[in-house]
Structures are given as C-alpha cells and as structure tokens.
Amino acid sequence: MTKLVLTGWSAISPYGRGREAFLGRRATGHDVPDFSAREALGSKGTRSMTRLTALAIATVGDLIADTGCDTGADTGLVLGTTTGSAQSMMDFTRSSLTAARPHRVDPALFPNTVMNCAAGQCAIWHGLRGPNVTIAGGRTAGLMALSYTGRLIRSHRAKRVLVGAAEECSPARARLIDLARPPHEIPKPLTEGCAATLAESVDHDAPGRAEILAVRSRLCLDGSPGAALRDCVDAALVSASCAGNRIWAVSGTGTTQERELLAGRPTWIDGLPGDASSASATFQLVSVLAAAELNPSHVDRFALVTAVDTDGSSACVVLRLIGSPR
Amino acid sequence: MRTNRVVLTGLGVISSIGIGVPEFTDGLRSGRSGVRPITVFDTTGFASGNGCEVTDFRPEHWIRTMPVGELGRASRFSVAAARMAVRDAGTDEQTLRDRRGLISIGTTDGEAHELDTLTESELAGGSALDPLLARRAVASRLATEVARELRLSDVEIMTVGTACAAGNYSIGDGFDAVRAGEVDFAICGGADAICRKTFAGFYRLGTIAPEHCQPFDVDRKGILTGEGAGVVFMETVDSALARGARIYAEVLGWGLNCDAFHPVAPDQDSVARCVELALADAGITPDQVDLISAHGTGTKVNDVSETKAIRQVYGDRPPPTVSLKSMLGHTMGAASAIGAVACSLAITHGFIPPTINHVRTDPECAIDCVPNEAVAAELDIVQNNGLAFGGNNAVVILGRHRERS
Structure with missing residues (x-):
C-alpha cells in the first residue's frame, strides 16, 4: 500500500543554515545569525526581498539540493505562515498614509505585502510548477500544511510536496503578538527561521524516513483546551493504530495542557526555543526527525508532535520513524 | 481509495x-x-x-x-x-x-x-x-x-x-x-x-x-x-x-498548478495546462463545457493571456466566457469562491450572467463574453477559473447533477 512518507528535511534557524547546523543545535540568540537575502541568494532579484521570503527560498533550495528531488510540474510546495510579512504590510500602509500623495508607495514592495509572496517566489526560484499553497495559521499551521499536503498527494495532484513554514523576526510581528497575547500566557522571545520536509508517496520502507500515520486537529469551544488536545491525540492514535504507550518521543509547543497530557513520556524533544509562531510545529517535526537521526534505531519507533495555539486550535501528527534493521 | x-x-x-x-x-x-x-x-x-x-x-x-x-x-x-x-x-x-x-x-x-x-x-x-x-x-x-x-x-x-x-x-x-x-x-x-x-x-x-x-x-x-x-x-x-437536500451542482473535478515564471504576469501555457488538469480530473473533454467563468480581472495582461490560454485548450470556438468582476470588482481571495457560487446558480436557474460595462471586445480577446445582458441557457458543465499572484492557478469544474445508473 502506498504510504505518505517524509524523505528529507532541512532548516534555517537560530542554529544556522542547513541540516548540520540544526543537528548541532548551538545558538547564541533567537534570530537566524548572519542571514540576509543578498548573502544567502546573491544580489540578483533580492533587492526588495523580505527576510521571510529569503528564508523560505534558501531552506527550500537546501532541501532540494540535499534530497536531490525532482522539481517541475510534479512537485508542489505548501508553506505555513501567520499572515505573510506583517512588517511589509504595515510599512506599505504607513507609506501610503505619510506620503505627500497616498499612492506614492514603492511598487517594488507591493508583492511583499501579499501573503503568498514567499511560496510564489520559492516556485519561481526553484522551478516548482506543481500545486503551490500557502496556509495561514497559528502554532498549528505546519500541521495543517501537512494535512493539505497529504490530500494533494493522495489525490495525485503532486508526486511530492515540499512542506514547511516560515517566520521572520520583525518589530511589527512582535507588536501584534504582544497586543493580542491573552493575559494568562507568559511571553517567550520571538524566534524565526524556516523548516521544511519533503513528503512523497512511496511503497517501500527505507531507514531514516518517517511515515505520516495520522494528522488530526480539534478546536476548543468550552474553555478547556486540555480536553480538545486529548481528543485530538486520541483520535490520531486510533487512526494510526498506535497505542499511546508505544510512543517513543513527543514534541509539543510547550503549553501546560501538553505537559499535563504528555507527562511521563520517555523522550521529550524541544522545538525551537522561543516562539516560532506559525513555524513552531514544523520546527518540532524536524527536531523529532533530527533526534531520530542522531539516535538511530534498529526497530521502528513512533513519535507524536502536538501544537496548541492561543486561538483554541490543537493539532497533532503521529509518525512512524523507520528503523534500520541489522 | x-x-x-x-x-x-x-x-x-x-x-x-x-x-x-x-x-x-x-x-x-x-x-x-x-x-x-x-x-x-x-x-x-x-x-x-x-x-x-x-x-x-x-x-x-x-x-x-x-x-x-x-x-x-x-x-x-x-x-x-x-x-x-x-x-x-x-x-x-x-x-x-x-x-x-x-x-x-x-x-x-x-x-x-x-x-x-x-x-x-x-x-x-x-x-x-x-x-x-x-x-x-x-x-x-x-x-x-x-x-x-x-x-x-x-x-x-x-x-x-x-x-x-x-x-x-x-x-x-x-x-x-x-x-x-x-x-x-x-x-x-x-x-x-x-x-x-x-x-x-x-x-x-x-x-x-x-x-x-x-x-x-x-x-x-x-x-x-x-x-x-x-x-x-x-x-x-x-x-x-x-436527506432530500436540493442539489445545486456536482463538483466534477479540479486542477491546480503554478507558473513558476512571474509574480503577476500569467503564463499562457501554464494556465492552459491548469485547465487541462481540471478537465482531465473531471473526466470530460473541452467540447462538453458550456460556460467559463473567467478570472477576467479587466487588465490587459490578464485578459489577453487568459483568453489565449482558453483558446489554446478549446480551439477556435470556446464556450461563452464571462467575467463576474465586471459586476463584483476583484474580490481577491473571495473571487473564485463567489465564482463557484455564481456558476452553481447559473446551472440551477439556466442562465449565463453577463460581462457588463462592455462596449467593444478587444480583438486580442477572441471570446464571446456575453456582453451586458444575461442570456437563458441550459448549462450542463461550467468551468470556474482562479488565477493568482505568484502564478498560482486553480480551476474547478462544476456540473448539473444527474442521476447515474
């Protein structure tokens, strides 16, 4: 039977650029160090590019190079975001409001204000002519992107999909998060980067890969996010035919609900330290893949990635980390 | 499956x-x-x-x-x-x-x-x-x-x-x-x-x-x-x-792809490919389509490349091709969704909504845009186009629901 499998991953994060940097996990701050669009991608076509778009293009490029995957009409891209570049959107409006005439805005900056700018540019830079989708979400965005990806592949709309999420640090994003933060939530420093995996349907197992067994989500309606998360995880485990006690590792966004529900699991794997917003869950996912890679196993292991957002959304994915038999 | x-x-x-x-x-x-x-x-x-x-x-x-x-x-x-x-x-x-x-x-x-x-x-x-x-x-x-x-x-x-x-x-x-x-x-x-x-x-x-x-x-x-x-x-x-529900239309299929070419200028070949993907997914041929609800923004760059893409797939006699944006303006992310609603209503009530404000058809847009007045028409299959910034295309095919034995 055909399985939906993650066959590669890459990331640009405060740990630096690429898989090796992420596996090493040494960081000094919450920003991606020494990264600019121009330095990462060269001077051609990057003059007006946002950090967000550059992070996405570079990460997707690294993933294509690492995996050697085909691009073209059979390859799609699904990218999670909060709202695109909030800084670009608000700066553009500010320039309309403060210019001598309201239309004296910089036309070169207009594309940066559209939510799917990063995904569209990734397609242009890397020749990805398959489905190109942007999913707007909170901390669950990366898992919703995975869900959309699964349907694209199962419905034969793409043979493979590069699926990830990206965020940039900016004053506008920080202000919006500060303003909207619920009173009970403890602020975490904002972090940034892009993480992506390669999803494809394959019919045979290979060590080091991860099969996506189930993606599930729930919305909390009654003020008890813990119950919504529990229902979501239970449904995913049932769908994955995986007993809870077989889970080798979990990675959550760090909420109280997750700590309570998932307490006592053998291995807890952190995503990015700090608040990666819409990129949170994808960074958790690649953290699990990285941990499995650093501690290879001879048998299959199961892992659970959960995400809980302040808007009441919970989502999770159950993975089978394919072992390498002796 | x-x-x-x-x-x-x-x-x-x-x-x-x-x-x-x-x-x-x-x-x-x-x-x-x-x-x-x-x-x-x-x-x-x-x-x-x-x-x-x-x-x-x-x-x-x-x-x-x-x-x-x-x-x-x-x-x-x-x-x-x-x-x-x-x-x-x-x-x-x-x-x-x-x-x-x-x-x-x-x-x-x-x-x-x-x-x-x-x-x-x-x-x-x-x-x-x-x-x-x-x-x-x-x-x-x-x-x-x-x-x-x-x-x-x-x-x-x-x-x-x-x-x-x-x-x-x-x-x-x-x-x-x-x-x-x-x-x-x-x-x-x-x-x-x-x-x-x-x-x-x-x-x-x-x-x-x-x-x-x-x-x-x-x-x-x-x-x-x-x-x-x-x-x-x-x-x-x-x-x-x-449950005895009224059925407006059946979704027959859809297609999506990306030009990977230019952020704003649609690529004719790629748009044509997207239409072909949708028709293939719906299991139909171009001659079966009775109406196209175009993306039809009202800019030269869109209208010319979109109509050329349509003719690339449909040949010299494409079905009537209307733009709802003549009435609704460009409702951005809502546009193709409102388009799908309009196509369903057109099928249900048997009419083609017009392209209004129309005086003289651009010779480069060789289609019948059903100018200014709606016309009665029995519609079996309708194509709903959506073309986006970033070269992102998606086409949905809707059809009159018929019982199949």
Whole structure:
C-alpha cells in the first residue's frame, strides 16, 4: 500500500543554515545569525526581498539540493505562515498614509505585502510548477500544511510536496503578538527561521524516513483546551493504530495542557526555543526527525508532535520513524 | 481509495451586488454593478476612489454565536457566508456536530484592513494600541471563527492564503476530502475585505480603473477592488439524496498548478495546462463545457493571456466566457469562491450572467463574453477559473447533477 512518507528535511534557524547546523543545535540568540537575502541568494532579484521570503527560498533550495528531488510540474510546495510579512504590510500602509500623495508607495514592495509572496517566489526560484499553497495559521499551521499536503498527494495532484513554514523576526510581528497575547500566557522571545520536509508517496520502507500515520486537529469551544488536545491525540492514535504507550518521543509547543497530557513520556524533544509562531510545529517535526537521526534505531519507533495555539486550535501528527534493521 | 461523488447543497454569498442567494441571483441575472465610492478607508488624495464595497451588511443578522465586535471585517464576511451556506443546505450545527468536517476559507489579504487600522492609530500617536484590533488582525480566524460560530470542534480548519485563487484552493481541497471519504462535509470558500494597502498598491501600478471594470473590452482601464465572501456546503451525493437536500451542482473535478515564471504576469501555457488538469480530473473533454467563468480581472495582461490560454485548450470556438468582476470588482481571495457560487446558480436557474460595462471586445480577446445582458441557457458543465499572484492557478469544474445508473 502506498504510504505518505517524509524523505528529507532541512532548516534555517537560530542554529544556522542547513541540516548540520540544526543537528548541532548551538545558538547564541533567537534570530537566524548572519542571514540576509543578498548573502544567502546573491544580489540578483533580492533587492526588495523580505527576510521571510529569503528564508523560505534558501531552506527550500537546501532541501532540494540535499534530497536531490525532482522539481517541475510534479512537485508542489505548501508553506505555513501567520499572515505573510506583517512588517511589509504595515510599512506599505504607513507609506501610503505619510506620503505627500497616498499612492506614492514603492511598487517594488507591493508583492511583499501579499501573503503568498514567499511560496510564489520559492516556485519561481526553484522551478516548482506543481500545486503551490500557502496556509495561514497559528502554532498549528505546519500541521495543517501537512494535512493539505497529504490530500494533494493522495489525490495525485503532486508526486511530492515540499512542506514547511516560515517566520521572520520583525518589530511589527512582535507588536501584534504582544497586543493580542491573552493575559494568562507568559511571553517567550520571538524566534524565526524556516523548516521544511519533503513528503512523497512511496511503497517501500527505507531507514531514516518517517511515515505520516495520522494528522488530526480539534478546536476548543468550552474553555478547556486540555480536553480538545486529548481528543485530538486520541483520535490520531486510533487512526494510526498506535497505542499511546508505544510512543517513543513527543514534541509539543510547550503549553501546560501538553505537559499535563504528555507527562511521563520517555523522550521529550524541544522545538525551537522561543516562539516560532506559525513555524513552531514544523520546527518540532524536524527536531523529532533530527533526534531520530542522531539516535538511530534498529526497530521502528513512533513519535507524536502536538501544537496548541492561543486561538483554541490543537493539532497533532503521529509518525512512524523507520528503523534500520541489522 | 474511496471515491464519492461530491455535490454542492448550500450556498452563502456576501457581495456588492447582493447579500444572500436570492438577492445575489437577481444581481447576476440583471447584470447589476457593485461600483460605488469606497468608504471603508479615506480615499482622499487618490484621483479616483471607486470600488465594489459591500454595503447594507448587518453581520448580527447572520452571526449568532460570536460577538461581532471580536471579528475583523473579512471574518465577518466569512462567518456570515458560512452560516448562510449551512442554513441554505437545510442542515444545522447539531447535525454536523456528529459528523467529521472540513472548514476551509481562502483569502488574499486576511485581515489587512485591521492591520491598516492599527497602522493608522500608531501614526496618530496612539500609545495605547487596541488589543482588540490586534486580535481581529489574525488571518487564520477567517476559518477558525466559522467553526466557533457553528460550535464545531471535530473539524479540520484551514485558512488558505493563496491570494486571488484561494477560494478555488479551498473548494478543491474540500472536494478531495469529501471524495476520499476523509470527511462527511466541507464548508469551503473565500473572503476578503477592501483595504487601503491593496488599493494603494494596485493604484500605484496603474491598474485601478477610475469608474468601471470592463473585462475583455478594448478600452478597459483595469480592476476595481471589491470585497465579500462566497462559501459552499459540500457533501457526498448519497448524503444529499438521503436527506432530500436540493442539489445545486456536482463538483466534477479540479486542477491546480503554478507558473513558476512571474509574480503577476500569467503564463499562457501554464494556465492552459491548469485547465487541462481540471478537465482531465473531471473526466470530460473541452467540447462538453458550456460556460467559463473567467478570472477576467479587466487588465490587459490578464485578459489577453487568459483568453489565449482558453483558446489554446478549446480551439477556435470556446464556450461563452464571462467575467463576474465586471459586476463584483476583484474580490481577491473571495473571487473564485463567489465564482463557484455564481456558476452553481447559473446551472440551477439556466442562465449565463453577463460581462457588463462592455462596449467593444478587444480583438486580442477572441471570446464571446456575453456582453451586458444575461442570456437563458441550459448549462450542463461550467468551468470556474482562479488565477493568482505568484502564478498560482486553480480551476474547478462544476456540473448539473444527474442521476447515474
């Protein structure tokens, strides 16, 4: 039977650029160090590019190079975001409001204000002519992107999909998060980067890969996010035919609900330290893949990635980390 | 893999030419124009400030559970349109609660109007910025608040930000989910609100028409920004027949691809490929299509390459090809969703909505755009185009529902 499998991953994060940097996990701050669009991608076509778009293009490029995957009409891209570049959107409006005439805005900056700018540019830079989708979400965005990806592949709309999420640090994003933060939530420093995996349907197992067994989500309606998360995880485990006690590792966004529900699991794997917003869950996912890679196993292991957002959304994915038999 | 047939049994629409199915149908049939001076933001300083703004919209008339003041302008549209679609489908949230569903709303700008307002208050020296505005500015709430309004917890919730084809990206994904039996129902569509950011950008690019939107006309002047929402309720044909629901149309298939060529200029070959993908997915040939609802923005670059792409697939005699944007303006992420609603109504009521404001067809757009007056027509299969910024195309094929033995 055909399985939906993650066959590669890459990331640009405060740990630096690429898989090796992420596996090493040494960081000094919450920003991606020494990264600019121009330095990462060269001077051609990057003059007006946002950090967000550059992070996405570079990460997707690294993933294509690492995996050697085909691009073209059979390859799609699904990218999670909060709202695109909030800084670009608000700066553009500010320039309309403060210019001598309201239309004296910089036309070169207009594309940066559209939510799917990063995904569209990734397609242009890397020749990805398959489905190109942007999913707007909170901390669950990366898992919703995975869900959309699964349907694209199962419905034969793409043979493979590069699926990830990206965020940039900016004053506008920080202000919006500060303003909207619920009173009970403890602020975490904002972090940034892009993480992506390669999803494809394959019919045979290979060590080091991860099969996506189930993606599930729930919305909390009654003020008890813990119950919504529990229902979501239970449904995913049932769908994955995986007993809870077989889970080798979990990675959550760090909420109280997750700590309570998932307490006592053998291995807890952190995503990015700090608040990666819409990129949170994808960074958790690649953290699990990285941990499995650093501690290879001879048998299959199961892992659970959960995400809980302040808007009441919970989502999770159950993975089978394919072992390498002796 | 299971393959269910998927039908549309509920429609919700908020637009500048009508709110709700009856008023919107009347608007389509009579070729109503939604153009009026924009009041959502101050257009002082722009030489022209027309748009297709939604007026006389009373969100509290539709939205029952959510405090309307907590919702941004685009979310009010999406939530109200979803409510309408569920009601129109003759179902309710109690029934839906026991079934697994997908809620997906496409958008170009999310809640950019709320971001504009925040920016404005920052400039006005507001030291105490409004947390309410920041909460309303969250784009993903376009879909999340639909679920909250309907009190549905066990649903998959997506806000799809694939710009001006986003409505079709949502409907197509909902179709795939219902077709494969992953969900029992899907509430899908698109929503956007007029905002200064997008108006100023298009104005600066010289693409805003001063008065009318005239797609395919040799004297076209560009787009008019519009707003609103279109939402459809989808379920399997078995589910619809079992509960005796009215079926507007069957979703026959869809296709999506990316030009990977240029952010704004559509690539003719790639658009043609997308149409071919959709026709193949629907299992039909070009000669079976009775009507195309074009993306038809009213810019030369779009209209010429889109009609050429259509002729590339359909040859010298393409079916009538209309642009709803002549009436509705460019409703951005809502456009293809409202298009799907209009196509379903056209099939149900047997008419082709016109391309209004039309004087003389551009010889480079060699299609019959059904100028100015709606015409009666028996429509079996209709193609709904959505082409987006970033070279993102999505085409949905709808058909009259017929019993198959």
